[in-house]
Amino acid sequence: xxxxxxxxxxxxxxxxxxxxxxxxxSGHRAVMGVGFTHAHVESIAWAVVQVCQEETGHPPTILxxxxxxxxNDPDLSQGSYTFTLTKALQDAxxxxxxxxxxxxxxxxxxxxxxxxxxxxxxxxxxxNPPDYNGIKFNPKNGAPASHETTTRIQALAxxxxxxxxxxxxxxxxxxRKSFLxxxxxxxxxxxxxxxxxxxLTDVVICVDAKHGATGKTWQALAKEMGFLLTLIHGEPLSDxxxxxxNPTDRQxxxxxxxxxxxxxxxxxxxxxxxxx
Numbered sequence: 459x460x461x462x463x464x465x466x467x468x469x470x471x472x473x474x475x476x477x478x479x480x481x482x483x484s485g486h487r488a489v490m491g492v493g494f495t496h497a498h499v500e501s502i503a504w505a506v507v508q509v510c511q512e513e514t515g516h517p518p519t520i521l522x523x524x525x526x527x528x529x530n531d532p533d534l535s536q537g538s539y540t541f542t543l544t545k546a547l548q549d550a551x552x553x554x555x556x557x558x559x560x561x562x563x564x565x566x567x568x569x570x571x572x573x574x575x576x577x578x579x580x581x582x583x584x585x586n587p588p589d590y591n592g593i594k595f596n597p598k599n600g601a602p603a604s605h606e607t608t609t610r611i612q613a614l615a616x617x618x619x620x621x622x623x624x625x626x627x628x629x630x631x632x633x634r635k636s637f638l639x640x641x642x643x644x645x646x647x648x649x650x651x652x653x654x655x656x657x658l659t660d661v662v663i664c665v666d667a668k669h670g671a672t673g674k675t676w677q678a679l680a681k682e683m684g685f686l687l688t689l690i691h692g693e694p695l696s697d698x699x700x701x702x703x704n705p706t707d708r709q710x711x712x713x714x715x716x717x718x719x720x721x722x723x724x725x726x727x728x729x730x731x732x733x734x
Contacts, residue, residue, distance in 0.1 A: 663688070
């Protein structure tokens with residue numbers, strides 16, 4: 459839901475009607491159109507750019523990733539959260555790298571460090587239901603941001619929501635990126651440092667991707683590393699195909715549990731929508 463600012467409406471009243479930015483353990487999450495709006499996305503983007511510039515002294519390069527929830531559009535169509543986020547980052551002066559398809563959070567974390575970026579923003583509400591969306595920030599070390607950092611982002615974002623002071627300070631560039639091949643190759647090399655790759659020849663893994671962002675990544679890993687993959691619920695869907703997105707909820711693991719003995723598998727794995 460796009461929040462429109464009317465000049466006759468006091469800014470404080472608008473701030474009170476859309477709720478404040480609240481960063482928990484892994485970002486700001488809420489029901490779309492209620493506690494998660496385009497105004498929240500814009501304000502968080504500007505706050506992240508400011509925090510990064512305070513740390514480095516230069517306009518940052520930020521990677522944008524996302525899971526397949528409604529509004530997370532790989533084509534960056536106007537009105538989507540991906541469009542709003544990338545445009546806000548550019549307007550704030552950042553160089554933007556944006557994944558060309560749904561990408562798991564661990565791939566974003568790896569890419570931040572591998573390419574020495576200043577951080578990454580991921581549009582996801584993790585294991586929450588499909589009517590939720592969220593946004594979380596991983597700094598240059600690729601890990602979830604510290605409490606100190608998220609507290610600073612939260613304060614800045616809420617000040618932007620209250621003041622509406624989102625003046626364009628620059629026009630950063632944007633580049634589309636895919637990390638499937640590079641990430642899977644990295645994982646293959648990492649595995650071979652500790653184990654004989656031939657150990658994977660007879661390994662059969664079943665993965666329940668729950669119609670989230672991880673299906674193509676698992677397929678690339680299987681091809682690179684040589685294990686056999688049985689993928690269920692692999693197609694990205696905005697409603698997760700009615701699957702329960704929480705991978706620790708046994709009620710949502712019925713298909714995976716049935717598949718393991720049925721296919722004589724080595725083991726099974728379930729992911730939440732952003733694969734973290």
